[in-house]
Amino acid sequence: MKIIVQKYGGSSISTPEKIIKVAKRILELAEMGKAIAVVVSAMGDTTDRLIEMAKDISPNPPYREMDMLMATGEQVSIALLSMAINNLGGTSVSLTGAQSGIVTDGRHRNAKIKKVKIERIMNLFKEGKVVIVAGFQGISSESEITTLGRGGSDTSAAALAAALNADCCEILTDVEGVYTADPNIVNNAAKLNYISYEEMLEFAGSGAKVLHPRAVEIVMKFGIPLVVKSAHTPGNGTTIVEDKMLERVAVTGVTVDRNVAKIAIQKVPDTPGIAATIFSAISKTGINIRLIIQGISDGKYSDITMLSDKEDMESVVKVLERVCPKIKAGGVTFNDGMAEVSVIGSGIASSTGVAAKIFKTLSDNNINIDSISTSHIRIACVIDQQKVETAVKAIHRAFKLEELIRKI
């Protein structure tokens, strides 16, 4: 029995018509004899509407009760999609996160999946049923309803695919696959037929909204083939495979992450243990700092610069302003007008001249690079947010990415 896990996002099921369309697509697959588990998000703007309702009641609702509230969004979706499939002559059963056997660690609003008990789904497969699973949610061992945080439905789909040892995990979305750059910025961006797990992880982690990095990590770990394709049109989309299977290409894409804030502490005394004091204070808040750059010392002082998510900037600044007097540092500055442009490709580390070409391209376009970080498949430059489109277009052109046809 071939097992396929599909995931449809909220915009693919935002109206009754769209739900019926998705149901038809699922039935076509079921008629080919495949066992199908479908993970769905909340319809359209349901999540925003629920958050709005909570805000009308309490400025600071308990995370537990937010989870209780939010989980209803996906429950509505699974019931309606299952009704649509049954109405078209198929047989399907909707399951909440708890009923699907998705067990979490119980951390509200940001739970991790601990395991997936697959018995119920496997039994339903044996009865020939399509299984519709509520994404984004699970249940803890104390029977608490928990949600998975950002990218939750992608993560649900990936975890289910791994637990079911699925033949494929398909992410159905509003775009036709993974592109060399955001087609809204670069109108001749090329769709990649293939991409490696590692590249996908960098794409997902550096601004490409098509898929959440947590989901990529899971399918990568378990070696489950993953495909990103359009929910609306036919097409093969982008298949994510192991790196060693792919023909080598230095650069596969350019991504943009506008969710970047830069925070700096000026005139930090050059005393051992100071950096530890700063970062242990920040780590207590649970905020993730993306990058830390320690400036060159003048013998007595140096600056420390860090990048965080935009929404965390205020909290980080507060912590630092408390720490500053204690360590006798100069003061804190911050800027949320930044963006990060990343160039991604499995071949970057081994190809000479890629970094140099990026820097030259930006410089030719009068774009100042604020900071640079590199991994073996990514070069990320923080620049002024105003210059993002120019930078992406220029880099895309410089590497001739519009001509890229990625093959196995």
Added chain:
Amino acid sequence: MKIIVQKYGGSSISTPEKIIKVAKRILELAEMGKAIAVVVSAMGDTTDRLIEMAKDISPNPPYREMDMLMATGEQVSIALLSMAINNLGGTSVSLTGAQSGIVTDGRHRNAKIKKVKIERIMNLFKEGKVVIVAGFQGISSESEITTLGRGGSDTSAAALAAALNADCCEILTDVEGVYTADPNIVNNAAKLNYISYEEMLEFAGSGAKVLHPRAVEIVMKFGIPLVVKSAHTPGNGTTIVEDKMLERVAVTGVTVDRNVAKIAIQKVPDTPGIAATIFSAISKTGINIRLIIQGISDGKYSDITMLSDKEDMESVVKVLERVCPKIKAGGVTFNDGMAEVSVIGSGIASSTGVAAKIFKTLSDNNINIDSISTSHIRIACVIDQQKVETAVKAIHRAFKLEELIRKI
């Protein structure tokens, strides 16, 4: 530890403001040291909205998926009410039907509660938490989400009160209690301070919308004191107690049930077994027939008249039209322009002259009685729907119900 179970209906929590008002009221009770479980329905018109969504997808959705969909309504309510209580400084925990331990027989859309596992609620009481329970829903032993059908939230509250051996079950509603007649019809109707379980059952079963008979049956069986009172204003409401505790009053109220249809089969041959043929055919549909009146035979034929709920009339007529040719009966007639006016009181059976007074009052007002049925605490007359208000007003006046002050 005094345990109180409260139930708030959908109209009492239809807006954020109303939810916050209810939260305040609950906290006042909690501050008196009581352990409180609060059962809530779906907010305002949520249920209608969910039904509408389902209709847009499928004309005939599976009952299982309807339950999956409908159960989200109460889940939203419990989360929001719990947020409101926490925001006001209280501590509360919301629980779905499943989490509350409400175990049902698994019959979708019309489940019966089999048992209530109270461990989790009792533990939360010990931690000093207010427990907010989703009404109308439970979970079967196969982990299927099931809803309880009409009056479901009243039933949830009564079952919880019975399982927790609560000191009181309070039904908070839009009216101040149980009245001698619908105040919309009789403007000087009197609020009853006390009423017996049996009388309440008849009130609930014959058109008074204030409380569902299933809930009355449960509290009656377990001897749990029940109070019906306003969710919005202070006041003692109506307390339901054992009959033997009450001062005796012949007539305590007049109710109206407009949900009555009359169906008749004409010229039914006087042959043994004919009635059995008719009613076994109807019983197969699961429709409840309220009353059957066999007319007096002319030696060869008689008429059979029955009363059903209005929404069942069409189905009953269809069955009878199929049966008629087989038993060689004349034909089927039907009328949904009827209503049932019931006079209720523990003393009716033992008081002479009550029935006579009712018939005389109706006759004085030129109201024709189509059929009559009596129990030991109720006399029910089916009349023309157009004459209902006149009948209720006249009976109320005849028995001087506006002067009634029911005492213990």
